Amino acid sequence: MVGYEYYFTNKIKEDTTLRAYNFNAGPAAVPLPVLEQAQKELVNFKNTGMSVMELSHRSKEYEEVHNRAITLLRELMNIPDTYEVLFLQGGGSLQFSMIPMNFLQEGKTAHYILSGAWSEKALKEAKDFGETRVLASSKDANYTHIPTDYSLEDIKDGAYLHITTNNTIYGTQWNEYPTSPIPLIADMSSDILFKEIDVEKFSLIYAGAQKNLGPSGVTVVIIKKDFLETARTNVPTMLSYSTYAENNSLYNTPPTFAIYMLSLVLEWVKEQGGVKSIQKNNEEKAKYIYDAIDNSEGFYKAHATEDSRSLMNITFTLPNEELTKKFLQEAKERQFIGLAGHRSVGGCRASTYNAVPKEACEALANFMTEFKNQN
Structure with missing residues (x-):
């Protein structure tokens, strides 16, 4: 493949191969080899005579793509069999509502550590479903740092503890994750796969794809099976994590092309080592x-x-x-x-x-x- 130096110059050229230095916050850069592979397969995917976008989500060809993405994510993140890997839609923002809708039980409190605008939004949605508490916040310092002035001793009866691992707006990131006595939930939308992590510290991880996983359109949820069993049952079908877990995220038509692109990105990560x-x-x-x-x-x-x-x-x-x-x-x-x-x-x-x-x-x-x- 031609080196990156071929694509970049100090002056804009009328050149179909021109590639910008893409520092967008999201949707963000996609690996060039992934784009080239998708381009190659766009019209005729694996001799089906159809694009991935045209395949039935019940077809054998698409099912292989779907399951390959799950397998790769499990392999790359070392996700144990005690966790489900789900593909949803609605971005991280829908998770702000789905999480308390499923897991904020009556008489329990959901605890949030605020480290930026997205954790604020997550808290705002949770307030509509039950009791919430701000365990710590760095808002007074304009979110220049990750809060450390909190104690985990008095949250033992809480529903869950929610953190946002990376803050796109303020440029802050958790270096070490709390060892929580209650289920730890993390919004990893903007830094999933950026480093090796211990998945077993968390009961639920969620991430919109448009930063490190590919284009927008699919949201990855990694959820501990034991935690899933505690979910409320009186929630709408499409807002229940169980619906996705019981149907391999194929209860209805998933974002097939976005999942295909996710699988290509994960293949690329594997090829990088x-x-x-x-x-x-x-x-x-x-x-x-x-x-x-x-x-x-x-x-x-x-x-x-x-x-x-x-x-x-x-x-x-x-x-x-x-x-x-x-x-x-x-x-x-x-x-x-x-x-x-x-x-x-x-x-x-x-x-x-x-x-x-x-x-x-x-x-x-x-x-x-x-x-x-x-x-």
């Missing part, structure tokens, strides 16, 4: 950009404190708004896309998900240093 190799690559990618920030003599300032810095979303500010606009404009001219920060933080954000190549991060770091020296 698995999650351990991906983790090493992510650490090196982030270091390029954080070094450019830390060595800028204050020209760039990271939003997150050093102990909470994300490897997936690197947030930083420049000295003033004028320079920020100039930086973003010059970056765009060089095909660095998606660097504008969220409005609640301002500044800039580089999202360095698994599929973002190391060359892109090194090029951005070099541009940042060059821009700082010129301004």
Whole structure:
């Protein structure tokens, strides 16, 4: 395959092979080999004479795709047989409601640790279904760090503890997950598969696909079977996790093309050497950009404190708004896309998900240093 240097130049060319340096927060970069494989199979998947998008979800050909995705995810994340792997729709946002609808029993309290906007949204939805409690929050510090000022001693009778492992807007990330005395639930939408984790610390993990798993459209849920058995039964069919578990996520038509793309991404992760190799690559990618920030003599300032810095979303500010606009404009001219920060933080954000190549991060770091020296 032609190297990445072929695709990137300082000037935009009229070239169908042109690939941007994609730092979008989501939908985000998809590995180039995955896109090429999907392109190759788009019209005629495995000599069926049809696209994956046209296959019946009850067909043998699609069933193989579906089950391969589950098998790969189990293998790459070392998911025990005591867990179900489910494919849902509605993104992480639907999980904000489904979780309390299924697991917030009357007389119990759901505990939430707030580390950003998405954990706030999850809490807001849970309040409609029962008692909730904010166990800890870093909102007063504009979410510059992961909260640590909490005790797990007094939550032993709680329904569950919910955390958001990575915060796309603020650029913070959990380094160590709490050892919870009650079921631990994690929104891993923006950092699943970024490093090796112990799945057995969690009762439920959920992740929208559009960051590290592929295109938007499918949501992965990894749920402990024992925890699933405690779910309420008086919930609508399509909002019950049991519906998906009992039917291999094929009760109705699943997002077949998104699951196909997920399976290709998981094959790619395996070809890279698995999650351990991906983790090493992510650490090196982030270091390029954080070094450019830390060595800028204050020209760039990271939003997150050093102990909470994300490897997936690197947030930083420049000295003033004028320079920020100039930086973003010059970056765009060089095909660095998606660097504008969220409005609640301002500044800039580089999202360095698994599929973002190391060359892109090194090029951005070099541009940042060059821009700082010129301004």
